[in-house]
Amino acid sequence: MNLAPLPPLANRPLILGSTSRYRHELLQRLQIPFDVAAPDVDETPLPGEAPRLLAERLALAKARAVASAFPHAVVIGADQVADLNGLSLGKPGTHERAVAQLHQMRGQTVIFQTAVVVVCAESGFEAISLAAVRVKFRDLTDDEIENYLRAEQPYDCAGSAKSEGLGIALLESIDNDDPTALVGLPLIRTCKMLQAAGVVLLTGKKVSP
Numbered sequence: 001m002n003l004a005p006l007p008p009l010a011n012r013p014l015i016l017g018s019t020s021r022y023r024h025e026l027l028q029r030l031q032i033p034f035d036v037a038a039p040d041v042d043e044t045p046l047p048g049e050a051p052r053l054l055a056e057r058l059a060l061a062k063a064r065a066v067a068s069a070f071p072h073a074v075v076i077g078a079d080q081v082a083d084l085n086g087l088s089l090g091k092p093g094t095h096e097r098a099v100a101q102l103h104q105m106r107g108q109t110v111i112f113q114t115a116v117v118v119v120c121a122e123s124g125f126e127a128i129s130l131a132a133v134r135v136k137f138r139d140l141t142d143d144e145i146e147n148y149l150r151a152e153q154p155y156d157c158a159g160s161a162k163s164e165g166l167g168i169a170l171l172e173s174i175d176n177d178d179p180t181a182l183v184g185l186p187l188i189r190t191c192k193m194l195q196a197a198g199v200v201l202l203t204g205k206k207v208s209p
Contacts, residue, residue, distance in 0.1 A: 012199070014032060014194075017077040026183060075119045075120070082113075114133065
């Protein structure tokens with residue numbers, strides 16, 4: 001990802017175009033002020049749409065939707081889709097769907113496709129990056145799946161896998177180059193794009209949580 005950086009834009013606000021508490025917590029690690037706006041985007045997959053393309057399309061749509069309302073801001077959009085041999089697995093939403101997802105994934109290697117987009121409508125800046133995380137699941141028993149779901153209730157996590165919590169016990173291995181990608185926001189890629197968009201990082205200023 002080779003991005004030509006824009007001049008620093010000290011007064012340009014930063015907006016996270018997501019209501020995900022996981023992405024909010026991750027972005028706070030950068031210790032820069034930001035606001036949150038909910039994107040109004042239909043997340044229904046297109047017929048035959050590959051998981052990778054679905055993640056990229058939705059991340060871009062979310063960022064553009066928020067940027068259209070706040071053209072002066074630098075906007076971050078992101079989306080994650082679990083890719084099981086070409087089958088897209090999103091947020092289960094219910095216990096029953098989470099059980100079905102984990103039954104499908106046990107003993108399998110799943111690629112969590114996490115797309116991140118940075119957009120500034122006013123400056124014309126737009127960049128997208130995809131972090132593909134290969135995750136090998138253990139051959140889980142029915143009891144292990146049920147106990148995990150009752151304890152963690154990860155119904156708002158793609159593929160029901162909350163790796164930053166008890167979900168780590170579901171896994172045999174994780175293979176990726178951006179450690180926070182599996183949680184929902186690849187911060188290494190995000191930092192590169194924010195800097196290219198003119199956002200100044202590592203300011204030395206203390207930001208209140």
